[in-house]
Amino acid sequence: MRVFITGANRGLGLELTRQYLERGDHVFAASRNPTDAAELQQLHQQYSDRLVLLPLDVTNAASIEAAVQTVRNNTDALDVLINNAGVYPHAGSGDAHQRLGQLTHDDAIETMQVNAIGPLLVSQALLPLLRAGRKGRILSISSGQGSLTWKATGDPYHYSASKSALNMYMRSLAAEIGHMGLISVLVDPGWMRTDMGGDHATQEPADSARGIIRLADQLHAEENGSFVTWQGQPVPW
Numbered sequence: 001m002r003v004f005i006t007g008a009n010r011g012l013g014l015e016l017t018r019q020y021l022e023r024g025d026h027v028f029a030a031s032r033n034p035t036d037a038a039e040l041q042q043l044h045q046q047y048s049d050r051l052v053l054l055p056l057d058v059t060n061a062a063s064i065e066a067a068v069q070t071v072r073n074n075t076d077a078l079d080v081l082i083n084n085a086g087v088y089p090h091a092g093s094g095d096a097h098q099r100l101g102q103l104t105h106d107d108a109i110e111t112m113q114v115n116a117i118g119p120l121l122v123s124q125a126l127l128p129l130l131r132a133g134r135k136g137r138i139l140s141i142s143s144g145q146g147s148l149t150w151k152a153t154g155d156p157y158h159y160s161a162s163k164s165a166l167n168m169y170m171r172s173l174a175a176e177i178g179h180m181g182l183i184s185v186l187v188d189p190g191w192m193r194t195d196m197g198g199d200h201a202t203q204e205p206a207d208s209a210r211g212i213i214r215l216a217d218q219l220h221a222e223e224n225g226s227f228v229t230w231q232g233q234p235v236p237w
């Protein structure tokens with residue numbers, strides 16, 4: 001399988017990259033600064049024939065275009081895209097900056113660009129390659145925080161809104177690409193011990209990655225446009 005992963009240098013993206021490589025797949029691991037990504041560089045030494053490291057800032061159009069070109073230089077198709085890159089402003093700062101009284105334009109715009117608009121535009125740019133792949137699948141890493149049904153607190157304003165926007169973008173995309181034989185789903189990866197999730201999180205990113213890879217393997221056309229957990233359970237919109 002040929003898999004493209006954004007935000008591959010740490011957290012969930014790194015685990016997804018590692019596990020796809022361990023089972024023999026080809027991975028395009030995109031990160032903002034591949035030269036500084038020590039773990040990715042190490043994986044590259046081990047799997048140089050199946051791992052391509054490429055720079056990608058999902059908020060930058062020229063960067064997206066260059067990444068597509070790099071993939072094209074290596075292959076004529078992709079089977080799986082995982083929109084994993086994401087931000088949670090002030091994560092781990094010990095203070096909830098996404099609450100009323102502390103909300104800023106800058107935090108709002110950055111969160112929306114990285115978490116919602118970026119994944120949509122990356123998907124658009126890679127669509128021709130996914131159409132040429134086997135059962136092209138787009139898995140976008142969302143969050144239970146993006147569920148309108150579950151929303152019971154103000155904080156985090158921006159993060160929740162950005163994941164709801166991501167959900168709508170990807171459901172819109174699903175409505176349009178289903179007839180091409182492509183599948184787009186939203187995945188809640190659970191609360192993971194990463195830089196974003198913090199030390200108190202309930203699960204390891206390796207477990208979420210394992211579940212997400214299984215999910216990607218087993219996706220059917222009927223699941224196009226759905227919002228599920230890393231274990232495949234439906235999440236209320």
Ligand SMILES: NC(=O)c1ccc[n+]([C@@H]2O[C@H](COP(=O)([O-])OP(=O)(O)OC[C@H]3O[C@@H](n4cnc5c(N)ncnc54)[C@H](OP(=O)(O)O)[C@@H]3O)[C@@H](O)[C@H]2O)c1
Pocket residue numbers: 006007008009010011012013031032033056057058059083084085086087114141142143144188189190191192193194195196197198201
């Ligand atoms: N951790 C959780 O508990 C949790 C729960 C629900 C959902 N999620 C979602 O799961 C995904 C992965 O989260 P994580 O916990 O692994 O987070 P993380 O450890 O903070 O990693 C975030 C990744 O996103 C990348 N990124 C940020 N801005 C970017 C940009 N403009 N362009 C490209 N890459 C960018 C980061 O790259 P740099 O190293 O360059 O900053 C990093 O690779 C995210 O979408 C997150 O919202 C996480």
